[in-house]
Amino acid sequence: MVFDHLTSRWALLVLIALSDGPLRFHALRDCVEGVSEKMLSQSLKTLVRDGMVSRHVEPTVPPRVSYELTHIGQEVSEPLRAVFEWIGHRVEDIKAAQYRYDATGA
Template structure:
């Protein structure tokens, strides 16, 4: 069930559209990798950090906050000592991640062609 804000439409080509900000969050390197990782199921911070090679704890924390604010990620704290915090996709997060899987699959299958094109370009410029 949609709980959309009345009167707001997503046209990321419009400079004033909030959709442009969301597009940036979802398609940033870390945003995409976090969302696709969480599609495997809920994860604790350290597991997510270890899953995404090269991300710092600071960048992971910042991106998780942004994605939670956008409604894509839910943070759950289990009362224990120390508290156990896990992250999971929301319904919105699951929906957008469906499309990100397609993009990631395409990149995986075509990266060789892209690297070839880059080397060809660099050799001729």
């Protein structure tokens, strides 16, 4: 179950975005390109429940809510960031392989 949570598209991107430090909801939404507020909210709730992200509410009016990685969230974000960086370095090779595969009509 946790594996499913960690490997969902939005959860991965949220963890990577938070690896640079705490963010408020709207700043996080801006970092995770294409995510809707609904999906971001669901992903954050799941990650908080799983202990990967902590939610901090400041008692102001209106309340200020920020999110940051917990210790285990930091642990998992490091290899995830490495995978994303590797993909970034290899994206052209991957696209070329996909093109060759698609050209065979397989």
